[in-house]
Amino acid sequence: MTTTRRDFLRSSGLAAAYLGIPAWLSGCAPASPQPVAEPLGWADDATATLAGSDPALLHLLQRLTYGPAPGDLAHANQLGAAALVDEQLHPERIDDSALERRLAGFDTLTMSSAALIERFGRQGEGPQEIMRQLQQASLLRAVYSKRQLQEIMVDVWSNHLNIYLGKGQVKWLKTADDRDVIRPHALGKFRDLLLASAKSPAMLVYLDNVENTAPGARQGKGGLNENYARELLELHTLGADASYDHDDIIAVARVFTGWSIARPQEQNAGSFVFRPRLHDSAAKQIDALGLALPAGGGVSDGETLLARLASDPRTAKRIAHKLCARFVGDAPPAALVERAAQTYLASDTDIRATLELIFRSEEFAAAAPKLKLPTHALASMLRALGAQIEPSPKLVAVLQQLGQPFFGWPAPDGYPQVGAAWINTGGMLARWNVAFALAEGRGPGVAADLRALLPIQAQPTAAGLVDAASAALLHQPIGSAARSALVTYAGGAAPDKPLDAAALDRVLPGVVGLVLASPLFQLY
Amino acid sequence: MDHILICLFQRGGADGLNMVVPHGEAAYYAARPAIAIAAPRPGSPATAIELDGFFGLHPALGDLKEIYDARQLAIVHACGSPDATRSHFDAQANLERGLISDHSETRGWLGRHLAATAGTSDSPFRAIGFGALLQPSLRGSAAVAVRDLTQFTLRAKPTDLPRIRAAHGEIYRGEGLLAGAGQQTLAALALLEKLNPGQYKPADGARYPESPYGLALQQIAQLIKADVGLQVACADIGDWDTHVNQGGSEGEFAANLAEFGAGLHALYADLAAYHSRITVVTMSEFGRRLTENGGGGTDHGHGNAMFVMGGGLAGGKVYGSWPGLQAEQLDGPGDLAITTDIRDILGEIAQKRLGNPDLDGLFPGYNAFQFRGLVP
Numbered sequence: 065m066t067t068t069r070r071d072f073l074r075s076s077g078l079a080a081a082y083l084g085i086p087a088w089l090s091g092c093a094p095a096s097p098q099p100v101a102e103p104l105g106w107a108d109d110a111t112a113t114l115a116g117s118d119p120a121l122l123h124l125l126q127r128l129t130y131g132p133a134p135g136d137l138a139h140a141n142q143l144g145a146a147a148l149v150d151e152q153l154h155p156e157r158i159d160d161s162a163l164e165r166r167l168a169g170f171d172t173l174t175m176s177s178a179a180l181i182e183r184f185g186r187q188g189e190g191p192q193e194i195m196r197q198l199q200q201a202s203l204l205r206a207v208y209s210k211r212q213l214q215e216i217m218v219d220v221w222s223n224h225l226n227i228y229l230g231k232g233q234v235k236w237l238k239t240a241d242d243r244d245v246i247r248p249h250a251l252g253k254f255r256d257l258l259l260a261s262a263k264s265p266a267m268l269v270y271l272d273n274v275e276n277t278a279p280g281a282r283q284g285k286g287g288l289n290e291n292y293a294r295e296l297l298e299l300h301t302l303g304a305d306a307s308y309d310h311d312d313i314i315a316v317a318r319v320f321t322g323w324s325i326a327r328p329q330e331q332n333a334g335s336f337v338f339r340p341r342l343h344d345s346a347a348k349q350i351d352a353l354g355l356a357l358p359a360g361g362g363v364s365d366g367e368t369l370l371a372r373l374a375s376d377p378r379t380a381k382r383i384a385h386k387l388c389a390r391f392v393g394d395a396p397p398a399a400l401v402e403r404a405a406q407t408y409l410a411s412d413t414d415i416r417a418t419l420e421l422i423f424r425s426e427e428f429a430a431a432a433p434k435l436k437l438p439t440h441a442l443a444s445m446l447r448a449l450g451a452q453i454e455p456s457p458k459l460v461a462v463l464q465q466l467g468q469p470f471f472g473w474p475a476p477d478g479y480p481q482v483g484a485a486w487i488n489t490g491g492m493l494a495r496w497n498v499a500f501a502l503a504e505g506r507g508p509g510v511a512a513d514l515r516a517l518l519p520i521q522a523q524p525t526a527a528g529l530v531d532a533a534s535a536a537l538l539h540q541p542i543g544s545a546a547r548s549a550l551v552t553y554a555g556g557a558a559p560d561k562p563l564d565a566a567a568l569d570r571v572l573p574g575v576v577g578l579v580l581a582s583p584l585f586q587l588y
Numbered sequence: 589m590d591h592i593l594i595c596l597f598q599r600g601g602a603d604g605l606n607m608v609v610p611h612g613e614a615a616y617y618a619a620r621p622a623i624a625i626a627a628p629r630p631g632s633p634a635t636a637i638e639l640d641g642f643f644g645l646h647p648a649l650g651d652l653k654e655i656y657d658a659r660q661l662a663i664v665h666a667c668g669s670p671d672a673t674r675s676h677f678d679a680q681a682n683l684e685r686g687l688i689s690d691h692s693e694t695r696g697w698l699g700r701h702l703a704a705t706a707g708t709s710d711s712p713f714r715a716i717g718f719g720a721l722l723q724p725s726l727r728g729s730a731a732v733a734v735r736d737l738t739q740f741t742l743r744a745k746p747t748d749l750p751r752i753r754a755a756h757g758e759i760y761r762g763e764g765l766l767a768g769a770g771q772q773t774l775a776a777l778a779l780l781e782k783l784n785p786g787q788y789k790p791a792d793g794a795r796y797p798e799s800p801y802g803l804a805l806q807q808i809a810q811l812i813k814a815d816v817g818l819q820v821a822c823a824d825i826g827d828w829d830t831h832v833n834q835g836g837s838e839g840e841f842a843a844n845l846a847e848f849g850a851g852l853h854a855l856y857a858d859l860a861a862y863h864s865r866i867t868v869v870t871m872s873e874f875g876r877r878l879t880e881n882g883g884g885g886t887d888h889g890h891g892n893a894m895f896v897m898g899g900g901l902a903g904g905k906v907y908g909s910w911p912g913l914q915a916e917q918l919d920g921p922g923d924l925a926i927t928t929d930i931r932d933i934l935g936e937i938a939q940k941r942l943g944n945p946d947l948d949g950l951f952p953g954y955n956a957f958q959f960r961g962l963v964p
Contacts, residue, residue, distance in 0.1 A: 291675060304690070435765060467721045467733075475677035485694055487766065488722055489712065489773040490733030493740065496756070496773075500744040542759075549758030553751055574752055577744065582759050583766040 120429055121145055122539050126588040127391050127431070128152045128423070129212035131444025134517065137539055149423045153251065153416050155211035163208045170197045177240045177265060177334030178326075184236065185328060191235035198229070198239050200455045202470040203463070206443040207453065217250040217415070218242075219439065220390055222471065223478030225261045225300060227270045229471035237266035237325075237334055238471055254383055254413040255374035258300060262292075262370055263336040265325040271295055271476065278321045278344035293317035295476045297352075301373040303382045308352030318344040319357065319365045338363040374413050380405040384418065386481075391422055392431045394482040400427040433587040435483030438466035441495055444588070445502055445580050448537045449512035458508030466494045496581040503577030514572050523562035526555025529575055537579045550578055590709065591865055591941050592812055594805075594821045594855070595698065595725065598848065598872035600828035601676060603841060604892035605878065605924060607649070608663055608906065612642035615913035619879040623836045623886070634837040639663070643906045647837050648846040651853035655897060659904035660856070660863060662962045666891045666908045667928040668874060672920065674888035676829070679873035684725035686951045687931065695728025697950050698820055701938060702729035704949050711817025712776035718804035723822040730769070731820070732776055735800070737785040737807045742777055783814050794858035797847045801825040805851045809858045812866070819942075825851070828872060832883035852897060863899025867941045869934070870895045875924050878913055891924035896933065898941070902964045932958050 118141075125132050125140050128148070132140075140148050151158065167173065172180060172194045184191050209215050225246070229238050241264045249257035261267050268274050271292035279287045293316035298304045322343030326332050340362060347359040353372055357365045373379055384404035388396035403425070404418050411417035422428055436444060442463060446453065453459065463469045467486070473479045480486065501507050503514070518532040530550040534542040541547065551559045554571045563571065579585060610616050611627035625646055628638040636644025637653050643665065645652060655661040669683045682689075686697030695703070702715050706729075715731035717723040722733035734740050744752045753774075760770030788810045796802035804823035811818045827844050834841045852868065859866060875892030891911070897903070911917050911925040919925040931954050935947045940963040944950070947957060 433765065475681055477681075480694065482694065483765070485727060487769045488731060488733050489769060489776050490722070490740075492766070492769050492773040493742065493777070497743045500742075500752070504745055545762060546759040549755045552758075553755035570748075574744070574748055574755075578752065578755055578759060581756065583764050583770065586766060 118145065119540075121148070123429070123431075124148060124423070127428070128216070129447075130206050130215065130440055131436075131447050131588065132539060133447040134450040134536070149420065152211070152213035153420060153423075155214035155251065158210045160210050163205060163210070166204055166208060167201055170201050172197045172239060173201055173243065175239070176332075177237055178332055180236050180239065181328050181333045194239055195229055195235055196457060196460070198242060199460045199463075199470045200457075202242075203439075203443070203460060204453065204455065206439065207446045207451070213419075214247075214250055216390070217419075218246050220386070221246050221250055221257060223473070223481065224386060225257075225267065226473055226476055226478035227264075227266045227471065228474045230474070231270055233269045233334075234266050237264075237269060240264070240334070241266035249415075251416045251419070252414075253374075254379075254408070254415055255371055257415075258374045259367060259370045261300070262296070262320070262366060263323070265334055265336055267292070268323060268325055268336070273320055274324050276317055276321050276323070277342040278318070281321075281342045281344075288314065288317045288321070290314065290317045292320055296373070299476055299478075301379040301382070302352070302376060303378060306352065306378045312350050312352040315348045315350045316369065318346075318348055319350075319369050323363070323366060375409065377405070377409065380408045380413075383413075383415075384408055387415075387418055388422055388427075389481060391419070392425075392428050393434060394484070397427045400425055435486060436586055436588050437479065437481070437483075437486060438468035438491070438495070439463060439470070440588070441586060442466060442498060444585075445499060446507075446510065448580070448585075449502060449514075449576075450517055451502065451507070451510050451512040454509035454511075456509035459510065462498055462508070466498065467491060495586060499580035499585075500573075500577040503580060504573045514576055517576075518572075520568075523564060524568070525562055526551045526559045526571075529554050529563060529568070529572070533575045533579050537576065538582075538584055540584075542579065542582060542584055546582060546584075550575060553578065590817065590819050591867065591943065592818055592821070592862075593698075593937065593942055594808055594823070594866065594868040595723075596851075596868065596870045597680075597723065597725075597822065597824045598828050598870060599676075599680070599824050599826045600830075600872070601679075601874045601876055601888055602828040602872040602892065603830060603834065603886055603889075604665070604872070604875040604894075606834075606836075606841060607646055607845060608639075608665055608893040609636040609644045609646060610642065610665075610910070610913065611636050611644045613913050616878070619913070621880070622884055623834050623880050625837055640906055642910070646842065646845050648842040649849040651849045652895070655853065655856050656904050660897055660899055660901060662896045662901050662903040662905055662907060663893055664896070664907040664928055664933055664960070664962075665893045666911050666924055666926055667894050667933065668871075668890065668892045668926045668930050670926055670929055672890075674874065674890075674920075676873055676888075681724060683871065683873055683930070684723065686725075687954065688952055696723070696725035697934070698723075698725040698822070699728025699731070701942070701944055701950055702726070702731070702820060704946055705819075705942075705944055709817045709819060712772050712779060713811055713816040713818050715820040716808070716811065716818065717822040718800070718807070719822075719824055723824070726820070726822055730772055731822075736803060737780060737783075737810070740777070740780055740785075779816055783810070783816070785810060790854065790858045791860065792857075794854045795850065796854040796858075797850050799825075799847060801847065802851050802854070805855050806858075809855060812859060812862055830876070830885045831881065831887060832885040834880075834885040852895070856897065866898050867901075867937055868895070868897040869937060871930065877922055878918060878924060879922055889923035890919045891926040894930070894933065896937070896962055900964070901962055903962075907960050907962060928960065929954070929956070932960060933962065936960065936963055 121140050124145055125136060180194055184194055206215050227234055227238055245260040245264045249260060272289045273292040276289040290313050293313050297308055322339040324337055324339050326335055326337045345360050348357040355372055384401045388401050388404055404422055407421045408418045468479055502510060518536050520529060520532045530547055554575050606625055609625045617624050626635040628644045629635045633647055637650060638644050652661055669687055671682045673679050684696045685693055715726055715729050717726045717731050717733050722731055757774055760767055796806040808821040825848055830841050871894050872892055874890055876886035876889040881887055908928045911927050931951045935957045936959040938944045938950055
């Protein structure tokens with residue numbers, strides 16, 4: 065599809081969105097909101113009252129976050145686009161203490177794998193609590209972290225280096241992978257991320273490298289297991305279309321023999337350990353990389369190989385494509401991918417530098433709307449509502465209904481990232497039902513104050529209510545056909561009659577639910 | 589009237605050797621001292637159910653004998669995907685993609701079939717997959733993904749629902765990325781409302797297992813009887829990854845198998861008037877190793893048995909050439925070899941039952957189709 069964002073907005077009858085953001089949402093809002101003009105509608109009113117707000121800023125905010133939360137647009141307006149990009153690219157400079165307080169009760173997040181195995185192991189309570197905390201914390205972070213880009217990149221790498229939480233010992237080990245592998249490197253050097261991932265106990269279990277031993281090293285048992293080697297080349301680095309063959313896979317598998325984890329009865333249970341006796345110490349030749357590893361390299365064989373893979377141009381292309389697909393479009397412009405790959409290589413596999421190039425590109429600015437994947441859709445609804453969450457297993461179960469629980473994709477390729485994979489009737493219905501449930505206050509453990517959210521007078525007209533809801537939740541008009549449907553819903557036969565308190569209570573949740581369920585909200 | 593394909597996936601790698609037992613093979617009994625199913629002995633319920641003097645059904649599959657005898661059930665043994673992987677994930681993904689090695693293909697083989705025959709129906713229930721996520725085989729088509737039709741409803745405050753629905757329908761009218769899926773969802777909701785799935789009464793003698801699998805089959809039958817234009821339905825049954833404590837004629841595997849067979853029989857009984865319009869096909873990502881392991885179970889293997897059920901099939905027969913179970917006849921680490929590529933079976937069904945001649949579109953790159961005559 066070659067439609068640009070601009071075309072899309074125009075074809076949806078939304079050109080007025082380019083006129084900007086209502087003043088009362090920006091940093092210089094008047095103390096009390098102005099009544100919405102009737103009957104011209106909010107969009108026309110906005111043209112008269114807005115100055116200096118930038119539609120590109122809303123686009124930027126939509127792409128660098130899980131959707132704007134109340135106040136985010138004002139903050140963005142104050143910073144301006146360049147500073148907003150800079151801020152989000154440097155999460156370490158952002159104070160996230162409010163989120164940290166919400167996570168204070170999640171004690172397993174900071175425990176070592178050894179401590180988790182000790183407390184939740186076979187003699188203990190079982191791993192359910194570990195998984196519960198990890199999944200709930202992931203949702204809380206997506207919703208409440210000020211380091212929104214960091215959270216998006218955590219999601220990107222958690223899928224690129226996918227580990228299924230349900231597989232065997234992974235249940236005890238994924239917490240450390242999330243904390244020590246994915247998060248510290250999410251905006252760092254891909255080479256460091258890849259090396260950390262290769263030594264991640266959760267990955268070693270998930271892709272069976274713990275079973276990968278030099279043939280004959282364990283009497284009558286074991287031998288090479290190619291699973292990690294294959295996925296390392298195919299999914300993590302070079303890509304399936306790169307020219308490597310089965311001999312290369314075997315050689316890579318031999319490199320990683322003996323990369324294992326400490327058993328529960330050993331020191332530092334559940335952490336990485338290199339077992340020289342199980343390692344194939346003979347020389348290795350990986351033709352696809354032109355790499356010869358002399359005999360006796362031990363654990364350094366793997367470290368050399370991973371560094372080489374990370375800075376291979378084919379890997380650069382794949383990582384660049386993945387990042388462009390996430391932030392620009394499911395089929396990103398080839399020229400942008402090429403430039404991003406060059407930046408990745410020139411910057412020594414720096415993810416931050418690559419993202420910065422993408423964010424500052426014309427292709428990014430002109431990107432057409434994308435479908436929010438389910439996690440994104442839920443997080444953005446909660447954010448838009450300014451919802452307060454009382455963590456509950458049932459809220460995480462909502463993601464199950466939507467089809468995208470955290471770390472819930474069994475296969476090593478991670479959740480499908482293209483919108484087309486998610487557009488089906490069951491998925492649509494699930495999104496709608498989540499929208500109506502949240503708006504009606506039926507979200508498990510979720511509270512949202514809709515009256516406080518919408519800058520409306522005591523007795524708004526139906527049109528005023530609808531425009532206020534569009535402004536607060538979409539930050540742009542909803543389009544004329546949808547608008548008139550909403551006005552009919554809220555005002556019935558008398559759309560111009562002020563809604564009294566009882567009428568407002570009756571229709572407010574419906575209006576909010578319909579806006580959240582609308583295509584314009586489900587896209588970004 | 590449309591023909592209907594019901595595709596059942598045994599997730600986890602079902603043990604075909606204990607499902608359809610090669611009781612004529614001494615090597616089978618030698619390799620499985622603890623879990624083998626005894627050769628048929630009339631009057632002994634813990635022994636295999638005789639099929640043809642060489643193969644027998646696991647005793648938990650007694651329900652299926654009636655269908656086999658009625659020639660509406662065909663079995664193909666030593667069948668499967670030639671893909672050598674023993675990984676569940678890879679094997680399932682590859683099979684559902686139609687054994688295309690290109691991982692960038694996002695559509696499944698059924699999705700490609702549905703896309704190729706899109707002109708034949710515009711029903712919102714043309715294709716349905718039961719489960720939390722759409723089966724990958726159905727990807728690429730506008731299939732409904734649903735866990736339970738009785739839960740497939742738009743939920744809003746009841747007094748407000750009609751007005752919500754009206755406004756919502758207007759909002760999803762028109763053009764745009766989501767309008768099509770939105771309208772289709774609304775059409776499916778409207779159709780289901782008339783159907784009232786909570787009130788369904790199966791025909792006499794049809795008893796669906798009380799499980800997600802049984803519920804899926806019952807709701808597939810209901811959609812078929814309601815004549816909503818269903819053409820392809822997918823459902824899953826799990827827990828086949830029997831590495832430990834598999835059991836023999838009784839135990840975990842037997843209980844799972846009983847559920848599996850009871851579901852097939854319930855479909856057969858419930859849909860008696862529709863047999864000629866229906867093809868049920870079962871598959872699993874791979875079979876299991878011949879030799880039982882130290883934990884009373886079996887590890888990932890290769891070749892497997894599959895069932896094909898429907899009116900007008902040349903059933904009552906075990907198809908496939910038997911590769912044997914001697915050491916030199918086994919595949920890889922000691923597994924039943926594959927002598928029938930599953931694409932031969934699925935291709936024959938697609939072409940001769942579903943009327944889709946473009947097998948290359950379903951299974952690109954495979955051009956060695958050999959139909960086995962299951963569909964006369």
